Every structure is written in structure tokens, then in C-alpha cells.
Amino acid sequence: MRSFLLIILYVCGNAAAGYAQEADSIRRSIGLDKVTVTGNTAAASRQRQPLAVLRTGREYMQENRGSSLMNTLEKLPGIHAFQVGQGFSKPVIRGLGFNRLVVAENGIKQQEQQWGADHGLEIDQYAVEQVDIVKGPASLQYGSDAMAGVIIVRSHEWKPRDGLSGSLLLNGNSNNRLFGGSGNVYYQKENKFVQAQATYQNFESYRVPAKTFIYNGYEYPLHHGVLKNTAGREMDAAWQAGWRNAKYSATLHVNNVHSKDGFFAGASGLPFLVNMDDEGHYRAIGLPYHEGNHFKVVSNQVFYLHSRHKLTVDAGYQYNLRREYSAPHTHGLGTMPEGNLELELRLQTASLNAVWEYRNTPDNILQAGVNAEYQHNRVGGYLFLLPEFEQPAAGIFVIDRFRFSGVLAGAAGVRYDYGSIHIHRYDGFSRVSGMRKPAGDVSFMAGLAYQPDGRWTLKANTGKSFRMPIANEYASNGIAHGLLRYELGDSSLNAETAYQTDVHVAFKQTWGDGFFRHAAAAASVFGSYFPNFIFLHPTGEFSPLPEAGQIYRYVQSRAFRAGGEVEAQVDFAKIFRMSVAAEYVHATDLESGFPVAFTPPLNITGEMSVRWERLWFLTNNRLAVTCRYAAAQNRVARNEAATPAYHLFDLSWAAGIPSGRGMNLLLLLQVQNLFDTAYYKHLSFYRRLDLPETGRNFLITLQILFNN
Amino acid sequence: MKKIFPLAILLLMGLAFSHCKHDETDAPVITLEEPEEGQPFTAGSEHGVHMEFDLEDASGLNWYKIDIHYGGGHSHSLSLQAQPLSEPVQWSYQKTYDDAKGLKNHHVHVHSEAIPANAVLGEYHLGISATDVHGNEATVYRTFEIVDYPVEDDDED
Numbered sequence: 090m091r092s093f094l095l096i097i098l099y100v101c102g103n104a105a106a107g108y109a110q111e112a113d114s115i116r117r118s119i120g121l122d123k124v125t126v127t128g129n130t131a132a133a134s135r136q137r138q139p140l141a142v143l144r145t146g147r148e149y150m151q152e153n154r155g156s157s158l159m160n161t162l163e164k165l166p167g168i169h170a171f172q173v174g175q176g177f178s179k180p181v182i183r184g185l186g187f188n189r190l191v192v193a194e195n196g197i198k199q200q201e202q203q204w205g206a207d208h209g210l211e212i213d214q215y216a217v218e219q220v221d222i223v224k225g226p227a228s229l230q231y232g233s234d235a236m237a238g239v240i241i242v243r244s245h246e247w248k249p250r251d252g253l254s255g256s257l258l259l260n261g262n263s264n265n266r267l268f269g270g271s272g273n274v275y276y277q278k279e280n281k282f283v284q285a286q287a288t289y290q291n292f293e294s295y296r297v298p299a300k301t302f303i304y305n306g307y308e309y310p311l312h313h314g315v316l317k318n319t320a321g322r323e324m325d326a327a328w329q330a331g332w333r334n335a336k337y338s339a340t341l342h343v344n345n346v347h348s349k350d351g352f353f354a355g356a357s358g359l360p361f362l363v364n365m366d367d368e369g370h371y372r373a374i375g376l377p378y379h380e381g382n383h384f385k386v387v388s389n390q391v392f393y394l395h396s397r398h399k400l401t402v403d404a405g406y407q408y409n410l411r412r413e414y415s416a417p418h419t420h421g422l423g424t425m426p427e428g429n430l431e432l433e434l435r436l437q438t439a440s441l442n443a444v445w446e447y448r449n450t451p452d453n454i455l456q457a458g459v460n461a462e463y464q465h466n467r468v469g470g471y472l473f474l475l476p477e478f479e480q481p482a483a484g485i486f487v488i489d490r491f492r493f494s495g496v497l498a499g500a501a502g503v504r505y506d507y508g509s510i511h512i513h514r515y516d517g518f519s520r521v522s523g524m525r526k527p528a529g530d531v532s533f534m535a536g537l538a539y540q541p542d543g544r545w546t547l548k549a550n551t552g553k554s555f556r557m558p559i560a561n562e563y564a565s566n567g568i569a570h571g572l573l574r575y576e577l578g579d580s581s582l583n584a585e586t587a588y589q590t591d592v593h594v595a596f597k598q599t600w601g602d603g604f605f606r607h608a609a610a611a612a613s614v615f616g617s618y619f620p621n622f623i624f625l626h627p628t629g630e631f632s633p634l635p636e637a638g639q640i641y642r643y644v645q646s647r648a649f650r651a652g653g654e655v656e657a658q659v660d661f662a663k664i665f666r667m668s669v670a671a672e673y674v675h676a677t678d679l680e681s682g683f684p685v686a687f688t689p690p691l692n693i694t695g696e697m698s699v700r701w702e703r704l705w706f707l708t709n710n711r712l713a714v715t716c717r718y719a720a721a722q723n724r725v726a727r728n729e730a731a732t733p734a735y736h737l738f739d740l741s742w743a744a745g746i747p748s749g750r751g752m753n754l755l756l757l758l759q760v761q762n763l764f765d766t767a768y769y770k771h772l773s774f775y776r777r778l779d780l781p782e783t784g785r786n787f788l789i790t791l792q793i794l795f796n797n
Numbered sequence: 798m799k800k801i802f803p804l805a806i807l808l809l810m811g812l813a814f815s816h817c818k819h820d821e822t823d824a825p826v827i828t829l830e831e832p833e834e835g836q837p838f839t840a841g842s843e844h845g846v847h848m849e850f851d852l853e854d855a856s857g858l859n860w861y862k863i864d865i866h867y868g869g870g871h872s873h874s875l876s877l878q879a880q881p882l883s884e885p886v887q888w889s890y891q892k893t894y895d896d897a898k899g900l901k902n903h904h905v906h907v908h909s910e911a912i913p914a915n916a917v918l919g920e921y922h923l924g925i926s927a928t929d930v931h932g933n934e935a936t937v938y939r940t941f942e943i944v945d946y947p948v949e950d951d952d953e954d
Binding site: 626627633639 | 929934938
């Protein structure tokens with residue numbers, strides 16, 4: 090079965106390569122093709138941007154919905170999810186993530202504990218309407234942290250028709266016995282809308298294809314393959330309203346994402362106190378666990394001041410509360426006045442972005458903007474990880490987008506950021522001295538987009554970006570549970586800068602009829618040089634804490650990163666689509682010659698899908714087989730474990746069930762990890778424990794749409 | 798055109814690979830002689846746990862650490878003595894050392910603190926970790942037992 094699927098994928102891969110020549114010959118013989126005009130002005134403006142933007146909308150989400158937003162987006166080339174079990178994951182673009190990547194929801198940068206690998210992305214995936222992904226430095230508009238890229242999430246789109254509409258989604262997973270649902274009610278009248286959404290998810294501990302795991306050198310049993318205490322709950326609510334006319338538009342978003350998740354009992358605290366007995370309560374959440382609550386209010390306003398002037402103002406406030414609970418004795422401590430509250434982080438952020446856009450001529454658009462942000466962090470609990478701090482930061486930028494001719498467009502911009510962090514002194518078991526540290530620098534970029542005809546696109550972009558070190562890089566002093574090691578900050582770090590160049594070539598062609606209907610291929614390469622890349626380096630000195638190994642300290646070094654993505658897609662024989670995507674990242678610390686830790690290996694994804702308009706009474710059927718191959722990652726940092734290669738197969742079937750009276754049913758059935766393969770993911774929280782990732786998982790999603 | 802880009806990628810990667818120079822990647826070698834696997838020690842022993850091991854690293858040793866903690870499991874008690882007067886504790890002991898810094902070879906002979914008389918009986922884990930000047934880390938583990946009957950002390954000093 091497996092080899093059969095492999096053969097299909099390889100054959101398809103060859104077909105894609107062979108097709109390219111055929112496309113050329115077809116073009117030559119016909120002379121001029123029929124041209125199908127698709128897309129809209131937004132798509133056209135995206136194509137003129139020098140950085141490639143990947144847009145996914147509702148349809149993609151409906152056909153690929155996984156267990157979390159990142160699990161859904163992970164199939165896209167160049168995008169990875171730093172996995173923490175089933176429930177949560179963090180985005181990684183081209184091997185960089187955490188505080189080098191920005192996730193912006195409704196125009197406001199999502200502020201979480203970005204630095205922590207064990208903190209998921211606190212966004213309700215069922216409330217997402219559209220996701221744009223910019224791979225490459227997008228610091229100019231999105232702030233200095235967007236070195237690796239930006240993920241832009243929108244939770245509202247105006248509908249073409251007025252009236253009441255809604256949807257109800259029910260979902261379930263077999264692996265962790267998840268059940269959940271999400272409901273949405275939307276009302277739009279003329280120029281006003283209001284929307285409410287609620288989501289609930291409840292899951293058991295998940296299962297892996299392994300019988301034992303290793304913690305601190307000893308083997309512990311996993312009863313029935315269950316990772317004890319990895320059950321969780323999620324409860325989200327959102328409310329949005331908006332109003333628009335020819336001169337002004339305003340939208341207000343209020344949302345709250347709440348989650349409670351158990352920490353795998355085998356990965357926290359002293360191993361001799363690990364209780365791995367099978368108690369049978371797979372849905373119960375016991376100690377250690379964490380609770381996160383993310384509350385956010387965002388307003389988006391657009392003022393159409395004049396036919397040529399537009400002012401966009403996005404303002405937001407977020408309160409990110411995170412509490413981790415564990416019994417003090419599992420860390421070798423006695424009774425604590427804080428009880429079981431191990432760590433509490435209370436981060437409040439106020440943000441303001443204002444962008445003025447001046448349309449000088451249709452071919453020359455000037456943007457000038459300002460971003461300002463204020464962060465206020467307080468901590469609690471009996472263990473120390475991160476100090477309290479306040480951090481005001483602001484940036485101003487100017488970008489000019491111009492079109493030289495119908496085929497050549499460009500953009501250039503410059504930005505200046507300045508921020509200052511005030512870290513509070515901490516005297517306890519760990520010590521951090523207070524400090525005030527300002528940082529400021531210039532970022533710039535310039536790029537060109539060349540479209541000689543409707544088929545080819547060539548983009549090139551180069552620039553410099555920088556980011557200020559964050560509080561944990563300056564002043565952490567404790568065990569980061571995300572990586573199970575003792576991390577020490579360094580207050581003398583300098584801001585990190587990067588020089589990066591991207592080249593992107595894309596080709597697409599559409600034929601009216603014939604065996605081949607549509608084909609597209611794209612290749613992107615990037616190279617970047619960091620004169621002072623910040624990363625954790627082993628010191629050789631042991632931590633005094635019993636559960637930690639040696640101390641890792643934040644250091645700076647010259648680093649080089651390069652890589653790229655290649656993708657091809659071909660539609661043939663009316664109903665088939667074949668796509669192949671490959672990506673690779675190479676990252677080296679130039680001073681030691683060692684690879685940079687947590688660099689994803691070579692990945693190749695092949696997908697074969699079939700679409701039928703009608704199958705019995707079902708409409709819009711799509712059946713897809715996906716093969717994901719990850720090569721071994723042997724380029725590892727000091728003390729980092731190498732990860733062997735793996736193949737994974739997924740199956741998915743999406744279909745619509747027409748039910749009349751404005752009601753539509755969408756059904757999505759998926760099998761992830763079809764063969765229950767035991768595999769390790771290089772970018773995973775559990776890699777250090779030699780714990781394989783989730784075993785076979787059946788997912789079912791039923792969505793009922795009313796007037797939608 | 799289609800061939801240029803894969804070629805460009807390969808070229809770039811070739812360039813990148815040529816940067817790799819692997820200097821000292823070997824972690825220290827720890828040869829643990831004592832205690833032996835499953836060796837019994839008596840609760841309340843003044844001598845504590847006796848350890849003998851050799852550390853070796855071509856680029857120079859840095860720190861080493863001793864970590865003893867309760868390993869759970871069953872106790873191998875031979876007698877049916879009454880419980881000690883005080884509440885039993887899961888004994889745990891950690892100590893870090895830097896006296897081997899810069900040395901290529903180092904022989905260690907140490908004793909832990911005295912084993913508490915009220916230590917929970919049963920399996921204990923001993924972990925010895927060492928780092929070298931580059932931060933390469935190695936750990937070896939051994940299981941020993943704490944018992945409530947007298948054991949002949951094979952330590953000469």
C-alpha cells in the first residue's frame with residue numbers, strides 16, 4: 090500500500106517535470122492562448138509586491154482543517170509548526186519562529202509569550218476567515234520582529250449579500266478522543282454588520298506509537314501509548330461589529346481565548362516523582378498543568394480623506410495571562426506560600442498602528458506610518474523564569490510602491506525603530522539585577538516585481554532588518570519547560586540584525602481544454618547573514634537545580650542562513666490535481682562552524698487530489714492523498730539530537746451535502762498518519778524525550794452553513 | 798530558465814556546506830567503576846555512597862555533576878523491621894564540581910553525604926554528568942539500592 094502510494098507520487102512528480110516542456114511546445118504551436126482573467130485588485134496588488142505573499146482563504150481552511158491553526162497551515166511550503174503534542178503549536182517560517190516572526194490578527198501583533206516553545210498560538214482557528222503569509226523579512230510594515238516573516242490573520246470579511254447567516258461546526262478526533270464545536274452568527278444590513286462566535290474543544294490525553302519513553306536516562310512505561318496528562322480544554326468567544334460608508338469604515342473585535350492543558354507528567358519536575366501509573370482517567374487534567382487566557386480588543390478604522398488619501402488606524406489592547414501549576418515537591422522544594430502556582434505571567438500590551446497612504450498617481454503609492462507599543466509584564470509563582478518588565482517601543486516607516494510600466498513594479502522603504510526595556514530586579518532562589526536598556530536601528534528594503542506576461546512572475550527583494558532582544562534573552566534565569574533546560578540571559582546583548590535577499594520565480598499557465606488544464610510552478614531562494622544572531626549556547630557549567638542539566642546562555646554569533654522552496658502544481662484530465670512542494674533551510678553559526686539548533690530538515694510534500702462536482706447526492710467532492718517526507722536532520726547543534734527521516738501519509742475527503750432552504754452541509758473526513766508511523770519531529774517539544782509524535786488520527790468535521 | 802533555479806539553489810547550498818568545520822564535537826567519556834549496578838548501601842551509613850569514576854576529554858574537561866535521586870520501584874528489604882521513628886524521605890543529593898577544569902583526564906573518588914537513616918528503601922538512580930570546554934555534555938547512569946541491613950563496606954579508606 091505504502092509503496093503503491095509512493096509510486097503514484099513519484100510518477101506524478103515526473104509528470105510535473107515533463108509537463109513543463111509540453112507547456113512550452115503547446116504555447117509555441119498555438120501562438121496565443123486563451124486568457125482567463127481571474128482574481129481581483131487585491132490579488133493584482135499582491136502580485137506586484139516584491140515579496141511573495143501566500144494567501145489562503147475559507148476554502149483551504151475547510152478542506153484542510155487540522156487540530157490547530159498551525160496544523161492546518163503546516164502543509165504550505167516553507168511553513169512549519171513547532172509542535173507541542175496535539176493541542177498547540179507555534180509557527181516557524183523557513184526555520185525561524187518565536188520572537189523572529191509576527192502573527193498579526195486584524196492588524197495587531199499577537200502578543201503572547203512568543204519565546205516559549207510550550208505556549209501555543211492563542212487564536213481560535215474557527216474564527217479565521219483569511220490568512221496571508223509573507224515569507225521573508227516584512228519588518229517594514231509589521232515591526233522589527235518580523236524578520237522571518239509574518240502571518241496575517243483576518244477574522245472578518247464583508248459578505249456580498251445582506252441578511253442573517255451563520256454556521257455551526259462540529260468536530261472530533263479519534264487519537265485524543267477530541268470533541269468540539271464552533272458556532273457563528275452573522276448579521277449584515279447595508280453598511281453595518283455584527284458577528285458573534287463561540288468555540289469549545291475538549292480532548293483526552295493523546296496517544297503515540299511507543300511503549301516507553303526516556304527521561305534523564307531512565308526508561309519509563311507509556312501505558313497503552315497514552316501520554317499521561319496531556320488532556321486539555323479550549324473555550325473561545327469573539328464578538329465583532331463594523332460600519333462603513335464611502336468616507337469611513339470601522340470594525341471592533343473583542344475576543345477571548347481560554348485554554349487549560351495538562352503537561353505530560355513525564356516531562357516536568359524530578360523524574361523520581363514522576364507518576365506514570367495508568368489511572369484510566371484520560372480526560373482528567375492533573376498536576377502539572379497550565380491555564381492560558383488571552384483577551385483582546387482591537388479596532389480597525391479607515392478614513393478615506395480624499396480620493397488620493399487614506400488613513401488606516403489600528404488600535405489594540407491585549408491581556409495575556411498564563412499560569413502554570415505543579416506541586417513544589419516535584420521540583421525538590423517544600424511547601425510554598427503560593428501553593429501549587431509555579432509560574433504566573435501577566436503580560437499587557439497596548440498597540441497603535443497608523444498608516445497614511447497617498448496615491449500620487451495610480452502608478453505611485455506612498456505609505457508613511459507609525460507603530461507604537463507598550464508592554465507591561467508581571468510575574469508570580471514560586472519558580473522564577475522571566476523578570477517583570479516594561480517595554481515601550483515605536484517605529485516609523487516610509488514605503489514607496491511604484492510601477493515603471495505594465496510589467497515592472499517596485500517598492501522601497503526605510504524604517505527606524507526605537508525601544509527601551511526596563512527589567513525589574515529579582516531576588517529569590519534565582520537572581521536578576523534590574524536594568525534599563527535602550528535599542529534603536531534602521532531597517533530598509535528594496536525590491537522589484539517583473540511580470541512580462543500573464544505566465545511569468547519574477548520577484549527580487551533585498552533588505553536589512555533588526556530586532557531588539559527581548560526580556561528572556563536579557564534576563565531569564567531558570568528552567569524553560571519548553572526546552573527542558575536551564576536558560577540564562579545576558580544583559581549585554583546587542584540588537585540582532587539581518588541582511589537578507591530573496592528571489593522568487595513563478596510560472597503559471599491555463600488552457601481552456603485538453604488533457605492539461607492548468608499548471609503552476611514556483612521557486613524561491615533566500616540567503617541571509619546575521620552579524621550577531623542570538624541563540625542559546627551550552628556553558629559547560631551545571632545548574633544547581635536537580636532536574637536541569639548544564640546551563641545554556643544566550644550568546645551572539647555571526648550566522649548564515651540560506652534555503653528555498655520549490656513547488657509545482659498541475660491540473661489534468663478534468664478532475665485531477667497533482668502538487669509537489671519541497672523546502673530546505675541551511676543555518677550555520679559561522680563562529681563555531683556548527684549548525685543552528687532547531688533547523689527543519691529537507692521536506693517534500695506530494696499531494697494528489699481528485700474533484701467531482703457531483704458524486705451520488707454529494708457536491709464538491711475532493712479526495713486527496715498526501716505524502717509528507719522529511720529527510721533526516723543530521724546537521725545539529727552541540728548536544729542536539731539528530732532526527733531520522735520519515736514518511737507520513739494522510740488521506741482527506743471533503744464533500745458538500747445540499748439541503749435546500751439556504752442551508753449547506755460540508756463534511757470533512759481525514760486520516761492523519763495513516764500507517765500509525767512512529768516518527769520524530771525535529772521541531773518538537775518532545776524530541777528530547779525520544780517520544781514519537783501523534784499516532785494515527787481520524788478527524789471528522791461537519792459544518793452546517795446557513796445562508797452562507 | 799527552469800533549470801537555472803534548482804542549479805542556483807544547489808550552488809548556494811554547496812557554498813553553505815563548505816562553511817562547516819567540525820571542531821571538537823566529542824563529549825567527555827565517563828567510566829564509572831563504583832558503585833556497581835544494583836549495589837546495596839545501608840540507610841544511615843555515615844560513608845554515604847562511594848563513587849569512583851574516570852573522566853576523559855581530548856579538548857579539556859569542564860564541570861561535572863553528581864545527581865542521586867529515588868528511582869521508585871520496590872524495596873529489596875530482607876528483614877521485617879519496624880518503620881523508622883521519623884517519616885521516611887526520598888533521599889536526593891546533588892553536587893557540582895569544577896576541579897577538573899582544563900584537564901584531559903581526571904580520576905574522581907568521592908562520597909556522597911551520609912545516607913539519611915529514614916531514607917525510603919529501594920532503588921535509587923545515580924547520574925554522573927560531565928562537560929568539556931566546548932559545552933559537549935555526557936551523562937552515565939547507574940541504579941543502586943538502599944537497604945535496611947548492614948552491608949560490608951568495600952571502600953578501603
